[in-house]
Amino acid sequence: MRRLGIIGAGGMTETLLDAVTRGLPAPLEAVTILATRRSAGKAEALLARHGDALAAARLVRTERAAFLADAPQFVAECAGQGAVREHGVAVLETGAELAVISIGALADEALRLGLEQAAARAGARLVLPPGAVGGIDALVAARLSRLEEVTYTGRKPPLAWKGTPAEALLDLATLAEPAIFFDGTAREAAIRYPQNANVAATVALAGAGFEATRVRLVADPTINRNLHEVAVRSAAADFTIRLEGRPSPTNPKTSLTAGLSMAREVLNRVLPLVV
Numbered sequence: 001m002r003r004l005g006i007i008g009a010g011g012m013t014e015t016l017l018d019a020v021t022r023g024l025p026a027p028l029e030a031v032t033i034l035a036t037r038r039s040a041g042k043a044e045a046l047l048a049r050h051g052d053a054l055a056a057a058r059l060v061r062t063e064r065a066a067f068l069a070d071a072p073q074f075v076a077e078c079a080g081q082g083a084v085r086e087h088g089v090a091v092l093e094t095g096a097e098l099a100v101i102s103i104g105a106l107a108d109e110a111l112r113l114g115l116e117q118a119a120a121r122a123g124a125r126l127v128l129p130p131g132a133v134g135g136i137d138a139l140v141a142a143r144l145s146r147l148e149e150v151t152y153t154g155r156k157p158p159l160a161w162k163g164t165p166a167e168a169l170l171d172l173a174t175l176a177e178p179a180i181f182f183d184g185t186a187r188e189a190a191i192r193y194p195q196n197a198n199v200a201a202t203v204a205l206a207g208a209g210f211e212a213t214r215v216r217l218v219a220d221p222t223i224n225r226n227l228h229e230v231a232v233r234s235a236a237a238d239f240t241i242r243l244e245g246r247p248s249p250t251n252p253k254t255s256l257t258a259g260l261s262m263a264r265e266v267l268n269r270v271l272p273l274v275v
């Protein structure tokens with residue numbers, strides 16, 4: 001993979017570019033970012049900061065046609081669920097591999113099916129990185145035996161839930177103890193908390209599906225990390241993982257591991273050892 005495309009120019013793209021530049025054995029041929037008009041300046045600045053160590057050609061596009069004309073071979077969506085809806089099928093139709101981080105978008109069955117069909121038609125692949133969570137490899141393996149129970153609990157400091165429906169349920173500014181404000185299926189979680197329940201959707205797609213995966217979301221004033229807990233019972237293995245993610249410096253809703261897991265996808269397509 002020599003030509004990388006990225007959709008979005010926010011905190012995750014910054015984490016991605018930092019990690020990819022550090023990990024590359026040699027600069028890429030081209031990195032092209034599809035940005036909104038408002039974030040085009042930020043995208044230019046990010047690319048300028050990484051310079052020749054990242055890629056010989058560094059491009060920012062605000063129109064999808066121009067972005068696709070740069071012929072990216074691998075496209076990393078780091079923008080949000082709306083961007084998956086807006087650009088996903090068109091990217092796959094070019095034959096490029098598309099890695100989606102806003103995995104909650106796939107709770108919409110019609111969209112998921114549309115993306116899978118576009119990938120199949122074009123001989124392309126739709127890739128779902130583990131994102132902020134861990135243990136997805138073990139969960140997929142357990143699914144290949146027989147899953148009995150999968151629960152995901154997402155715990156974040158109260159302010160990380162600002163701008164979500166949790167605001168109407170809790171007084172986030174004065175919360176004194178942990179409060180479970182959502183307990184339901186992964187499908188409801190992904191739809192009601194789109195910026196925060198991508199992990200719920202990832203666990204669902206890797207494991208028991210959107211209806212059978214139980215999700216709890218918690219505002220917790222006693223922590224300053226984003227905690228992800230996945231508990232699995234299956235015919236092959238029972239396990240629990242607990243990951244304490246540091247929030248990204250520019251967006252407390254997003255854990256640093258999410259951008260780093262996208263960096264892993266990129267580097268796995270460049271380095272000879274895939275892990």
Ligand SMILES: NC(=O)C1=CN([C@@H]2O[C@H](COP(=O)(O)OP(=O)(O)OC[C@H]3O[C@@H](n4cnc5c(N)ncnc54)[C@H](O)[C@@H]3O)[C@@H](O)[C@H]2O)C=CC1
Nearest residue numbers: 008009010011012039079080083102131132198251254258
């Ligand atoms: N799978 C996972 O574990 C996680 C996934 N996410 C997803 O990653 C997304 C990005 O996270 P951050 O970078 O922290 O968000 P951010 O808000 O810092 O940046 C998002 C960027 O995408 C751009 N953007 C939005 N819609 C766009 C579109 N249609 N076309 C082009 N650019 C567009 C925005 O202008 C902004 O530059 C989140 O919205 C969330 O959906 C976030 C955390 C974890």
Ligand SMILES: O=C([O-])CC(=O)C(=O)O
Nearest residue numbers: 132196197198199254255
């Ligand atoms: O980054 C995180 O901690 C997880 C997150 O926001 C999500 O699941 O969408």
